[in-house]
Amino acid sequence: MESSFDVARIRSHFPILEQKVRDRQLVYFDNAATTQNPLAVTDAISDYYNRYNSNVHRGVHHLSQVATEAMENARKRVARFINATHSHEVIFTRGTTEAINLVATSFGQAFLKPGDEILLTTLEHHSNIVPWQMACERTGATLKVVPVNLRGEIDLEELAGLLSERTRIVAVAHVSNALGTILPVKEIVKLAHRYDIPVLVDGAQAAPHLRVDVQDIGCDFYAFSGHKLYAPMGIGVLYGREELLNRMPPYQGGGEMIEKVSFEKTTYNELPYKFEAGTPDVGGIIGLTTAINYLATTGFDEVIRYEDELLDYATRKLRSIDGVTLIGTAARKTGVLSFLIDNVHPYDAGTIIDHYGIAVRTGHHCAQPLMDYLGIPGTIRASFAFYNTTAEIDLLAGAIEKVKEMLA
Numbered sequence: 001m002e003s004s005f006d007v008a009r010i011r012s013h014f015p016i017l018e019q020k021v022r023d024r025q026l027v028y029f030d031n032a033a034t035t036q037n038p039l040a041v042t043d044a045i046s047d048y049y050n051r052y053n054s055n056v057h058r059g060v061h062h063l064s065q066v067a068t069e070a071m072e073n074a075r076k077r078v079a080r081f082i083n084a085t086h087s088h089e090v091i092f093t094r095g096t097t098e099a100i101n102l103v104a105t106s107f108g109q110a111f112l113k114p115g116d117e118i119l120l121t122t123l124e125h126h127s128n129i130v131p132w133q134m135a136c137e138r139t140g141a142t143l144k145v146v147p148v149n150l151r152g153e154i155d156l157e158e159l160a161g162l163l164s165e166r167t168r169i170v171a172v173a174h175v176s177n178a179l180g181t182i183l184p185v186k187e188i189v190k191l192a193h194r195y196d197i198p199v200l201v202d203g204a205q206a207a208p209h210l211r212v213d214v215q216d217i218g219c220d221f222y223a224f225s226g227h228k229l230y231a232p233m234g235i236g237v238l239y240g241r242e243e244l245l246n247r248m249p250p251y252q253g254g255g256e257m258i259e260k261v262s263f264e265k266t267t268y269n270e271l272p273y274k275f276e277a278g279t280p281d282v283g284g285i286i287g288l289t290t291a292i293n294y295l296a297t298t299g300f301d302e303v304i305r306y307e308d309e310l311l312d313y314a315t316r317k318l319r320s321i322d323g324v325t326l327i328g329t330a331a332r333k334t335g336v337l338s339f340l341i342d343n344v345h346p347y348d349a350g351t352i353i354d355h356y357g358i359a360v361r362t363g364h365h366c367a368q369p370l371m372d373y374l375g376i377p378g379t380i381r382a383s384f385a386f387y388n389t390t391a392e393i394d395l396l397a398g399a400i401e402k403v404k405e406m407l408a
């Protein structure tokens with residue numbers, strides 16, 4: 001299977017993967033938490049700091065102009081990556097978390113009042129729950145939650161039944177970080193838009209594994225993080241529909257987001273700057289677009305196909321191990337394989353698996369309401385990227401056998 005995709009060549013672009021951990025070749029299966037950066041990305045960032053580091057938008061001097069142009073070209077590149085209509089609909093944030101907090105705060109201030117409802121699903125990451133709870137505390141709105149079934153899927157009819165005249169916004173994950181479920185976001189948007197309810201999609205786990213087209217999905221907001229997309233930590237994106245963003249107040253005040261400031265009255269800058277107070281992470285932004293270009297050069301469709309093959313292979317492999325239960329068996333999945341081993345706490349399993357140089361994540365994966373619903377303390381989660389191999393999955397299977405020998 002790996003013959004059609006030159007994974008050895010890909011791996012040579014990620015020097016971090018070459019190291020040994022606990023005297024074994026590192027196997028990195030924690031890609032849902034953060035992905036590794038190819039040399040192209042780290043080179044582009046060091047090139048930025050070595051050659052044209054300068055504050056943006058404020059200087060007439062040469063370096064500032066070069067940095068500003070790089071940042072604005074990056075914005076256009078990101079807009080193309082998600083097929084946004086306008087590049088000023090792309091707002092740079094620290095990550096998905098900040099993007100969702102921006103919407104929960106600003107949209108909340110503009111549109112939420114007592115008695116209003118916000119519709120989420122059971123499988124959301126805490127980043128797509130807590131900001132909305134905070135908005136509820138500020139405004140008197142309440143949360144409604146669409147349940148999932150035991151496979152980790154949501155039922156569209158149930159979702160439709162929870163929409164009402166009180167619903168002000170629907171906020172859903174595109175892909176579940178704990179289970180890997182792909183949610184039918186396009187259908188969800190169709191249902192919500194029947195009542196003119198805007199939809200925010202948390203794309204943190206989707207952007208690396210799916211082709212995201214915000215116009216095709218039809219969503220009003222889309223959030224993702226650079227560090228889950230082969231770019232550095234500390235940079236992310238909020239896409240928002242121009243018309244809605246224009247009706248929302250600024251999220252933070254400071255430099256760059258203003259048009260004119262006086263002690264009597266301040267007027268705000270136009271999009272996207274209204275939502276980008278302060279000096280942005282220009283190096284991170286350059287890293288992010290370099291990662292997007294890297295994926296395009298590698299062949300994003302090939303990447304997606306290969307990752308699907310890896311997930312299929314891992315699913316079949318782990319299913320064949322006695323005493324292993326897969327958690328999350330939705331019909332449409334990507335990137336993530338969560339599981340439990342009979343009579344073994346996930347944390348103990350993770351510790352032993354780490355002993356074999358294999359990085360998996362254990363615990364609730366910042367989705368405690370989902371774990372409570374499933375009645376489990378957490379899972380062991382292997383999450384994949386296109387630099388992983390079937391041989392690494394075989395090593396994981398071997399480590400699981402050792403866990404069983406030692407603990408089960």
Ligand code: 7TS
Pocket residue numbers: 032033034094095096097098125127128173175176177178202203204205225227365366
């Ligand atoms: N939404 C989803 C679906 C996520 O998976 C994550 C991070 C976030 C939001 C927050 O992203 P951030 O970049 O702002 O932190 N998920 C995980 C994870 O699964 N393990 O560590 C972080």
